[in-house]
Amino acid sequence: MSAIEYQPLGIGPVTIPNRVVLAPMSGVSDLPFRKLAARYGVGLVVSEMVASKEMLRESRQSARRMLFAEGSGPVSIQLAGTEPEIMGEAAKLAVDRGAELIDINFGCPAKKVVRKATGSALMRDVPLATEIMKAVVGAVEVPVTVKMRTGWDMHTRNAVELALIAEDVGVQMLTVHGRTRCDFYTGTADWNFIAGVKDAVSVPLIANGDIRSAEDALSCLNTTGADAVMIGRAAQGRPWLPGDVAHYLATGEKREEPDLLQRWSIMREHLEDMMTLYGANVGIRNARKHIGWYLTGVPGAAEFRNVVNNTLDPAVIAQELVRFREMSALAGSR
Template sequence: MRIGPHAIEPKVILAPMAGVTDKPFRLLCKQLGAGLAVSEMTTSDPRFWNTAKSLHRMDHVGEPDPVSVQIAGTVPEIMAEAARFNVDHGAQLIDINMGCPAKKVCNAWAGSALMREPALVTRIVEAVVKAVDVPVTLKIRTGWDADHRNAPEIARIAEDAGIAALAVHGRTRDQQYNGAAEYETIAAIKAMLKIPVIANGDIDSPRKARQVLDATGCDAVMIGRAAQGRPWIFGRIAHYLATGEELPEPSPAEVRDVLLGHLHALHAFYGEDMGVRIARKHLGWYAKDRPENAAFRAVVNRAQSAMEQLRLTREYFDALAAGVAPELLEAA
């Protein structure tokens, strides 16, 4: 699969997720097998480009090619300027957000709310594509609600405007993340377009990735929530797609080593205080399949320093690796 001049290999992509797909997580997912990692949503409003949050989101130094940055907004001219700004700061792909279902985004008529206004969609994608000399991609949902599944119409607008690849989440905006993703609309979109189409939604295992690719005919799959606490999912899917062989889930010792590396990266990127706070949600995701997860979170969330957070995490996974129940219930 190619997006403009960029070969995306393997064809397993990390979805943009606000508050999740920061630079440390993108680097980790690429290291563990993602063919492309899209940044968390960045605002198109230039008034916020110099805030601490935006500066972190726009930091792409040292990221492997291609660097994909997602922008969000509603005003074509401002979106075009945001695209130019991000390209000047390292973006090699620009992704337009028309898939986010969050209320605060949709209330501002951004994200998936834009699907209600095909004419505005046309103006935005045309303006962004014209503004930059790098490929522009688009992420959408199947529609606004069950009665308005207009993704095929939006997809046609996107291709005609010069969008280089399209990602489709198999739910409407009003479904949020509830119910099961439906792939029929994605398959119909893939059948009608010449540009690459990426399937997204409920892909949480190597076998499911294969099933979705077969059912939709898509060029790649995009993984979102299933990567939270499981960044090795990209390598497992890539291996299965290439060989038909399912790799085993990582051992507790392997999870420990990945997680400790992730924690070190978070502490270094954000500084100790913010890094410790941001790491807490990731710690919960890494331990979410363990019966003592709640007790682990109750203990490790008390950590106020990077050293303490690393020590508690190491002790927990060392116990699991040794086949010993972690001593957390009493501590909690």
């Protein structure tokens, strides 16, 4: 397979240097995770979804979600909400906090989100979704983007309709996850359906769903005709993956996966950054899932995981990290 021609992607004044985007993932793609993904060369990282009402209350969680590391590329902040005026106000605040792109969430399938008539529920309420897009586009100077699913369910796959409206009201880029809300994460993402959305619009479109490797990315780009791909779950425990995929798309060359010691040092940095961001207790708790992902399939990791899962004492974890590093060094590379 050959590389596609490498060109940055321009969205108004914003330049995305390559064709791979890290998916927004609440509870996963926080500042420490995005910082790592950016370091390995992903073109764009997007904040976890921020609830617009909470943002206006300036809650600690929403403030944290809007933090971006220096050098992480364009700052894209994703908003969720159901009231157009509040979404507009939240967008202004996000721009004040440094957003260079505002992304609107029409894709989240979670019950607690849908119950509030937000996220993917808005795909069932096109008039309200339209008002929200208009309000946000009208409130800020920066480009507004929208992330959606293919529709609510298999009988109402209206992503083309919504995408055309989005384009009409001034949205400058779209992301489509190739599942319906009712699919949640089951089945496979329908890249052919995404191709239909891409055909219908002229703004850049990012294809999303089930991209786990460089080959998947190329195949998804070929199938959908999309301008870029977005990678979510496959980057869990592998924050280097989106950058590796971008490198492959740009050059046709595959980068080596980090060896055990390199992974150890990425994991340690990730854990330390989480403790700094959330404080030791919450940081350790939140880091456990990442550690589980980093160590999937790593021999001898069970003991390390066991210690980390049963202590909130940073000193114990630091000691165990050293022991685990020595063991990884003994195991050699890979």
